[in-house]
Amino acid sequence: MEDDDENLSEAKSPLMIVIWVITVVGLIAFAIYENSKYQVARKSKHYTIGKIYNIATSSDAGWFVSYKYTVKNINYQSPDPMPVKTGGEWIYNPKVGERYYVKFLEDDPYYAVICLDRQVPDSIKEAPREGWVGDLPCSDN
Numbered sequence: 133m134e135d136d137d138e139n140l141s142e143a144k145s146p147l148m149i150v151i152w153v154i155t156v157v158g159l160i161a162f163a164i165y166e167n168s169k170y171q172v173a174r175k176s177k178h179y180t181i182g183k184i185y186n187i188a189t190s191s192d193a194g195w196f197v198s199y200k201y202t203v204k205n206i207n208y209q210s211p212d213p214m215p216v217k218t219g220g221e222w223i224y225n226p227k228v229g230e231r232y233y234v235k236f237l238e239d240d241p242y243y244a245v246i247c248l249d250r251q252v253p254d255s256i257k258e259a260p261r262e263g264w265v266g267d268l269p270c271s272d273n
Contacts, residue, residue: 174235174245174270175235176235176236176237176238177265177266177267177268178235178236178237178238178241178262178263178264178265179233179234179235179236179247179263179264179266179268180201180202180203180233180234180236180259180263180264181201181231181232181233181234181252181256181258181259182199182200182201182210182231182232182233182234182244182246183199183200183201183229183230183231184197184198184199184226184227184228184229184230184231184232184246185198185199185200185209185228185229186198186213186228187216187226187227187228188213194216195216196213196216197210197213197216197226197246197248198210198213199232199234199246201234201236201241201244202259203236203241203261203262203263204241204261204262205261206241208236208241208242208244210244210246211242216248223248224248224249226248230251231251231252232246232247232248232250232251232252233246233247233250233252233268233270234246234247235247235268235270236263245270247268247270249270250268250269250270
C-alpha cells in the first residue's frame with residue numbers, strides 16, 4: 133500500500149510543477165498584455181475629460197491620483213492610480229476635483245491614461261459624448 137502512495141506522490145509532483153509554470157507564465161503574459169493596452173492608450177488620438185477624485189500615499193512608492201471619466205455615457209475610473217510624487221520630488225501637483233485630459237482607446241475606453249501635464253481650462257465645461265479626436269501632446273506620466 134505504501135508503494136502505491138509513493139508512486140501517486142511521485143506522479144503528482146511533475147504535474148504540480150507543470151500547473152505552477154503554466155499559471156506563472158499565464159499571469160506574466162496577462163500583465164504584458166494589459167501594459168501594452170495602456171501603452172497604446174498613451175498614443176491614442178481619442179481623449180476626454182477626467183476628474184481627480186482621490187490622492188493617496190504609499191509609504192514606499194510615493195503619491196498617487198485616482199480619476200474618473202466618461203465616454204459614450206459610460207462612467208469609468210482609473211484602474212491603477214497614477215504616480216505624482218516619487219521620493220521627495222513632485223512630478224505634478226494635482227488636487228482633488230481638478231480636471232485633466234484623459235487619453236483612451238477608442239474600441240475599449242477602459243484603457244486610459246490621464247495627462248497630468250494638461251489641465252482642462254475652465255472655459256471647457258464638458259467633453260463631447262464620444263470625446264475628442266486629434267493630437268493631444270501628453271507627457272509620459
